[in-house]
Amino acid sequence: MDNFDKIAVIGGGSWATAIVKMLCENNSTIGWYMRSIYAVEHIKRNKHNPNYLSSAELHPEQLDLSNDINEIVGKYDVLIFAVPSAFLNSELEKLNESLENKVIFSAIKGIVPETGLIVGEHFHQLYNISYENIGVIAGPCHAEEVAMERLSYLTIACQDEKKAKALSKKIKGRYIKTKVSDDIFGTEYSAMLKNIYAIAAGIAHGLGYGDNFQSVLMSNAIREMKRYIKKVHRMKRNINNSAYLGDLLVTGYSVFSRNRMFGNMIGKGYTVKSAMLEMNMVAEGYYATKSAYKINQENGAKTPIIDAVYEVLYEKKEAKDVFEKLTNMLD
């Protein structure tokens, strides 16, 4: 299946909306599934997603919108999943249509909570999709800046390089540059891990650590990420490429990152539960921390930062004490 003319996006959030916007630059029709029929109707009428990335102007005449996931999956060959990882499983449970012969790209940055797998592994193990038909769209990329058409770089990964190149061609444009990679595991794991490091950055900030420490934390985080991913999937990769280091930085230094905000509240003394209630959502890094920690129990990479975040979030240890211990393990 090298026909990349029939592409659909699954999901109605900010990142899904940003990807639709990019695709509309190069493609006459894009399939788009989202749960809310209200949002579907609103977009058709008003050319804007009412709930997410509302500033982006959309082109309904190019959009094949539906709130029926089976309709969209049935009609399209290339499916870009961009729902929050916590909702992926419940969306997939609605499927009657087969995923056989589909090419699946994950634009999801996280772990599927029900299986503890990254999205690519989830599709491979539960839906029998071959790794040749699984790809990843990786940042560094805030959706908000895509809405503003600010120059952004994406990495499109697939073990079948032809498919990575084909999607890359469909996505790049005036304000999007793309790079092709064959590292679907590294790009997806690092996209997941960076949310944990963003929580760590937030906790440190909340505890009163400054910019000097933040830079040391990020410098240790990228080394930790390299060790972690090497255990998961050993291959030649430059961890300082934008898909890994760039993605870590855009999140770890962002004051808008929900993961960083969540960490910040905990550093300032909120309990995990009250921080979640206050934010009215669960930061993806919260699940990622548990899964990443468990996976690494077997792999045994040295991961002092992930361990520290795990202790704070899941073992109810005092952030202040845990981070004081952590500072002695960094350099």
Place this chain on the structure above:
Amino acid sequence: MDNFDKIAVIGGGSWATAIVKMLCENNSTIGWYMRSIYAVEHIKRNKHNPNYLSSAELHPEQLDLSNDINEIVGKYDVLIFAVPSAFLNSELEKLNESLENKVIFSAIKGIVPETGLIVGEHFHQLYNISYENIGVIAGPCHAEEVAMERLSYLTIACQDEKKAKALSKKIKGRYIKTKVSDDIFGTEYSAMLKNIYAIAAGIAHGLGYGDNFQSVLMSNAIREMKRYIKKVHRMKRNINNSAYLGDLLVTGYSVFSRNRMFGNMIGKGYTVKSAMLEMNMVAEGYYATKSAYKINQENGAKTPIIDAVYEVLYEKKEAKDVFEKLTNMLD
């Protein structure tokens, strides 16, 4: 000379003041030279440097202050130079005292404009100091956060590891952690290069590029820095250690960095000259850009970011055009 009991700091700026503050935590007496007799007297009377890092409380009873560089150089064995690189040469010209048998640590982040050399090379070539007696104090470290006693990590480098360890012991303390290294060339060159990348980050911001691009720029900058330093002095080093990557990040992401500010004004349309006049100072990265570019003309590392900054600062090319070209060379 392994006697690290007689340490003096040369310089009266923010970073010199921060180093004096750190040293006073572990040492009974610290020699301290600064040009201004007014500042010397003010510190003795008021326990604060009147001009730089004024918030830091100093302990005059521990300080052997003088505005005579020969007096301080004559009395002390270990000399930490922390004057701006642009003033180093004129300070050294005042010397009658010999530097023979002194251990010289550079806390200067830049190129000596008159010779185009980094500080260690300058002392080696012009003052015949052996590399075993030359060291570097590297960040990532904003002096302002030392004043606030916020946890910071320094790297102390010397090819004679004993000396690096000896100074490290004298510097580390409640809010300072240290790491020892033998890479005096890499730490000093990277401290110099990061100022160029901070100018680049400023230019990009001034031109309207956003956070997505900034993270790509930093991810490319660290790879470029690795290539550059490898040509200058090839050895085994992890470019993601705090002295390299951390130092790049603390400067490249700092809105207080004078280099970034200088770049930002140029991105917004100021000429180089008017930006300097407006800032009432010359950003160190301005000199660094010229030297780094010239050095690399011989070494031939691929350095699109340094080249771009050079073209803007020294060839009067339009920042907008130069950066548009640059965006196609990054990934």
